[in-house]
Amino acid sequence: MKRSNQPFFWMLFGAGGMLSALTAAMLAFITGVAAPLGLGLPAEAMSYGNALAFARGFPGKVFLLAVVSLFLWHAAHRIYHSLHDFGVRGGTVPWLACYGVALLGTLAAAALLLDLGF
Amino acid sequence: MQGWWWRDPYFMRFMRREATAPFVAAYAAILLAGLASLALGESEYNEWLEALKSPLSIAFHCLLVAIFAYHTVTWFAIMPKTMPPVYLGGKRVAGALITGAGIAAAALSSILIWILVSRGAP
Amino acid sequence: MPEPSRPITIEVLRYQPGSAPEPYLQSWTIAFTDDMSVLQALQHIKDHLDGTLTFRWSCRMAICGSCGMMIGGRPKLGCQTFLRDLYPGPVRVEAMSHFPIERDLVVDSGDFMAKLQRIEPWIVPREPRALAQGEYLQTPAQLERYEHFSHCINCMLCYAACPQYGLDPTFLGPGISALLTRYNFDSRDAATARRMEVASSEEGVWSCTAVGYCSVVCPKQVDPANAVNLNKTASAVDWFARFLPGRGK
Numbered sequence: 001m002k003r004s005n006q007p008f009f010w011m012l013f014g015a016g017g018m019l020s021a022l023t024a025a026m027l028a029f030i031t032g033v034a035a036p037l038g039l040g041l042p043a044e045a046m047s048y049g050n051a052l053a054f055a056r057g058f059p060g061k062v063f064l065l066a067v068v069s070l071f072l073w074h075a076a077h078r079i080y081h082s083l084h085d086f087g088v089r090g091g092t093v094p095w096l097a098c099y100g101v102a103l104l105g106t107l108a109a110a111a112l113l114l115d116l117g118f
Numbered sequence: 119m120q121g122w123w124w125r126d127p128y129f130m131r132f133m134r135r136e137a138t139a140p141f142v143a144a145y146a147a148i149l150l151a152g153l154a155s156l157a158l159g160e161s162e163y164n165e166w167l168e169a170l171k172s173p174l175s176i177a178f179h180c181l182l183v184a185i186f187a188y189h190t191v192t193w194f195a196i197m198p199k200t201m202p203p204v205y206l207g208g209k210r211v212a213g214a215l216i217t218g219a220g221i222a223a224a225a226l227s228s229i230l231i232w233i234l235v236s237r238g239a240p
Numbered sequence: 241m242p243e244p245s246r247p248i249t250i251e252v253l254r255y256q257p258g259s260a261p262e263p264y265l266q267s268w269t270i271a272f273t274d275d276m277s278v279l280q281a282l283q284h285i286k287d288h289l290d291g292t293l294t295f296r297w298s299c300r301m302a303i304c305g306s307c308g309m310m311i312g313g314r315p316k317l318g319c320q321t322f323l324r325d326l327y328p329g330p331v332r333v334e335a336m337s338h339f340p341i342e343r344d345l346v347v348d349s350g351d352f353m354a355k356l357q358r359i360e361p362w363i364v365p366r367e368p369r370a371l372a373q374g375e376y377l378q379t380p381a382q383l384e385r386y387e388h389f390s391h392c393i394n395c396m397l398c399y400a401a402c403p404q405y406g407l408d409p410t411f412l413g414p415g416i417s418a419l420l421t422r423y424n425f426d427s428r429d430a431a432t433a434r435r436m437e438v439a440s441s442e443e444g445v446w447s448c449t450a451v452g453y454c455s456v457v458c459p460k461q462v463d464p465a466n467a468v469n470l471n472k473t474a475s476a477v478d479w480f481a482r483f484l485p486g487r488g489k
Contacts, residue, residue, distance in 0.1 A: 002441055002442065003437075003440050003441060003479070004440060004441055004442040004444070004446040004475075005479075006442070006446040006475075007472075007475055007476035007479035007480070008479065010446075010472060010476060011476055016142070017189075017193055018193070020142050020186065020189060020193075021189060021190045021193035021194065021220070021224055022190070022223060022224045022227040022228075023224075023227055023228070023231060024142060024145065024182075024186035024189065024190075025183050025186035025187045025189075025190060025224075025228060026227070026228035026231045026232060027145075027231065028145055028179050028182040028183050028186055029179070029183045030231070030232070030235055031148075031149070031152075031170065031179070032148075032170060032175065032176065032178070032179025032180075032182060032183070033176060033179050033180060033183065035170070036167070036170045036171040036175070036176060037171075037176065040236065041235060041236050042236065042238060044238075045235055045236070045238070046167060048156075048160045048163050048164060050238070051152075051156055051163065052156060055153065055156055064149070064153060067146065067149060068146045068149050068150050068153070069146075071142045071143065071145065071146035072143055072146045074139070074142055075139040075140060075142045075143035075146070076143070078136055078139035079139050079140060079143070081136075081449050082136045082137075082139065082449075084404070084407060084408070084449070085122075085123065085133065085136070085403065085407070085449070087119070087120070087407070089407070089408060101143075105146060105147070105150055108150060108154075109150055109153060112150075112153045112154055112156075112157045113153070115157050116156065116157055119403070119406050119407050122403050122406060122407075123403070125313060126313065126314070126453075128451075128453050128456065129403060129451070129453070132403075132449075132451045132452075132453075136449070196450050196452060198466075199450060199452055199455065199463075199465045199466050199469050200450065200466075200469040200470075200472070200473070201470075202470055202473070
């Protein structure tokens with residue numbers, strides 16, 4: 001029987017799932033609720049200067065790339081397999097749509113982070 | 119098999135778990151948009167920040183927080199099934215303990231992130 | 241002093257291809273005592289009310305795996321499901337989901353049997369052994385590794401529970417995955433690589449989406465969901481390891 005290539009995507013799915021399970025709720029709270037409303041965070045928490053400094057630093061680059069990329073790979077794998085639950089199995093178009101978006105997002109994030117410099 | 123998931127509450131819970139995925143992607147897209155605006159310059163980045171202050175965005179992010187908390191709980195709930203058996207002191211560790219440890223780790227990591235951000239680090 | 245009995249209605253989805261081309265519901269109201277199982281109810285109906293009712297059964301004690309059926313829409317063993325828990329009913333009984341129905345509650349288990357053969361469900365020794373060498377020695381720890389997977393009674397309830405199998409019956413499925421894990425994890429066996437070829441394919445463990453219902457319905461706590469997902473890890477390790485120097489394929 002033909003060996004499946006699922007393991008590669010499954011590992012990315014797992015990494016993204018674990019990262020999001022550990023951090024997504026708090027990240028969404030900080031960036032989407034606390035910082036915009038000024039709840040318990042200093043006013044400059046997400047200022048341009050702070051954000052730029054963070055994105056330029058090595059830890060910031062790793063973190064941002066990991067979050068954007070792995071979240072997308074996690075979602076892509078889960079959405080692709082959920083299509084099967086709705087009766088859509090296989091097919092190149094759904095596969096490319098799901099994993100293609102994750103790849104594009106990863107490349108975009110990497111390119112932007114490089115562009116921002118050190 | 120049409121609409122098979124309506125047949126049993128267990129299946130409904132499974133579908134709800136899987137349905138968290140598009141929201142994880144949406145948040146990644148929001149962050150990616152932020153990264154792009156950051157690369158474009160200060161005024162573009164500030165536009166992104168302003169957009170985050172809109173009531174629609176706040177409401178959406180409140181929804182995201184709830185959905186991501188649900189993802190956390192369901193992720194660690196299924197984790198024992200995906201792991202080999204863990205032994206502690208000769209006895210097999212129950213799945214519930216692994217789930218609990220995972221959720222605790224998520225809580226700890228969340229607190230850590232909050233502390234790092236509120237202290238202005240890095 | 242006879243136990244007081246209460247009436248309960250049993251509703252069976254019948255399929256009698258000889259006399260009626262389409263499935264149909266048929267109900268009987270019977271008196272039951274608190275110790276009666278759904279299987280006993282079916283036996284009572286067959287013995288006294290309608291001899292054409294067809295169903296598999298044997299041990300009546302959840303070890304032979306014959307009496308799997310859908311009771312109230314859930315995969316259960318008829319001998320292990322009690323009318324007292326379903327009162328006042330009506331109790332809906334159907335053949336196990338996701339299988340072709342041969343007649344009434346009897347399903348075609350050919351697919352399961354074919355898959356079972358494919359995974360070589362026996363100890364494949366590392367090398368030929370002479371009787372004089374005596375028995376294999378196995379520590380309690382070695383036994384524990386696979387023992388619960390060996391409790392599978394081939395009842396196929398997990399297949400009735402698995403929506404991925406329902407959507408695509410080429411999926412190897414939970415029970416067979418548990419059985420191949422039973423042998424792979426047995427220290428006496430040496431055929432892991434061959435079984436992993438089956439498990440690592442698209443129709444192997446990779447069709448599983450971790451719904452987990454299979455482990456919920458298993459009457460012997462085999463935990464097939466765990467077996468399938470352990471093989472995902474094994475399959476993934478193998479997938480990456482083949483790029484290491486010195487590993488073929």
